[in-house]
Amino acid sequence: MEEQDKQTRTVTDDEEKVEAKAEAETADSIEVIDAKEEEVETDKTNHSTIEQSELDTLQKEKDEIYQRMLRVQAEFNNFKKRTLKERDAERKYKSQDLIQELLPALDNFERALQVEKTEATSSLIDGITMVYNQLKDALFSQGVEEIATVGEEFDPNLHHAVMQVEDEEKASNVIVEELQKGYKLKDRVIRPAMVKVNK
Known part of the structure; x- marks a missing residue:
């Protein structure tokens, strides 16, 4: 047990x-x-x-x-x-360069047309006039415009004053004579106009 x-x-x-x-x-x-x-x-x-x-x-x-x-x-x-x-x-403005190169030729045509027209030069001047008008039409078809001058108020954006005159009959700051035409291409000035301005 x-x-x-x-x-x-x-x-x-x-x-x-x-x-x-x-x-x-x-x-x-x-x-x-x-x-x-x-x-x-x-x-x-x-x-x-x-x-x-x-x-x-x-x-x-x-x-x-x-x-x-x-x-x-x-x-x-x-x-x-x-x-x-x-x-x-x-x-x-694609044609601007070409237009700027043609402007002196246009100026020369204008000078040639200022020659006195005689019997001897009549046919020559008619031919120059015809070519001048064709050239102007071609330029204007591209959007070239002449800048308005004589009688207009001087605008430094459009005009280049090279001379000043005193004319009491005309208003102050008005263009009295254009010395060289100015041109715009559409809304851009490509050559300002050379002008004579009243003081």
Whole structure:
């Protein structure tokens, strides 16, 4: 009986030891699980902070790229408008260089026509007049206009005053004589008129 009690006690002691060991292992496991849960929470927090930081960086980059795109688009629109404007001006004034080179010839024709007409020079002057008129018509078909002078008020944008006179019969700052014709191509002055102006 004693032996049986002894065996029972031994079994009970062994069970208690096993239980204690199991409890200790369970406690250790719980601590490990708690520690892992804390790590996961910390990782989640860190991960969330990292994600937010990356998100902020990406948002900043997106905003910068968007602003750059807007600037490039505005520059392109300005370039397009400027190019169209230059092309229109080029078309509008395409004949300006040629016209400027022909103006001295036109002046010489006008001087030739100031020669006194006689029987000997009559046919020559008629021929010069015909060529002069054709040249003027060709220039005017391209949009060339003569600048009005005598009797007009002096305009420094259109006229170039080379002399001044005092004439009490005429108003002040009025053109009294044209010394050389001036011309405009559409709305651009290509040669101002040389004039004599009343003081």
